[in-house]
Amino acid sequence: MEFGGRSSYKGKGKGNETDVRCFCALPAKKCKSWTDKNPGRRFYGCERWKSPLDCGFFQWIDEEEPFGWQKQALIEARDEISEQKRTIMELKKTISHLQSDLGKNAEIKEDIINGFLNM
Numbered sequence: 269m270e271f272g273g274r275s276s277y278k279g280k281g282k283g284n285e286t287d288v289r290c291f292c293a294l295p296a297k298k299c300k301s302w303t304d305k306n307p308g309r310r311f312y313g314c315e316r317w318k319s320p321l322d323c324g325f326f327q328w329i330d331e332e333e334p335f336g337w338q339k340q341a342l343i344e345a346r347d348e349i350s351e352q353k354r355t356i357m358e359l360k361k362t363i364s365h366l367q368s369d370l371g372k373n374a375e376i377k378e379d380i381i382n383g384f385l386n387m
């Protein structure tokens with residue numbers, strides 16, 4: 269908004285909503301490929317991508333294929349992230365186990381207190 273005076277500056281679709289539409293005539297969704305071949309490469313896909321209603325629309329946003337060390341770095345980063353996600357999942361599981369154990373302990377404590385009170 270601070271740059272309102274410069275109306276001549278118009279990025280080529282940058283920042284604006286895309287008018288790319290899929291075969292369902294829905295605005296195409298920006299997705300990111302994380303395959304070994306195209307790590308981090310962006311593309312337009314169907315809004316219902318990964319659902320049974322996906323119309324199969326596909327169009328690359330990034331014209332160039334990833335290559336070289338950047339590609340390798342992206343693949344490694346992707347694998348690191350998925351490894352970390354797995355660790356977080358396991359930690360969450362441990363926490364919820366601990367929480368339920370704590371809950372049980374609290375119940376036992378309450379039973380003991382109630383036991384005393386009823387004496």
Ligand SMILES: [Zn+2]
Pocket residue numbers: 290291292293294314315316322323324325
């Ligand atoms: Zn579609």
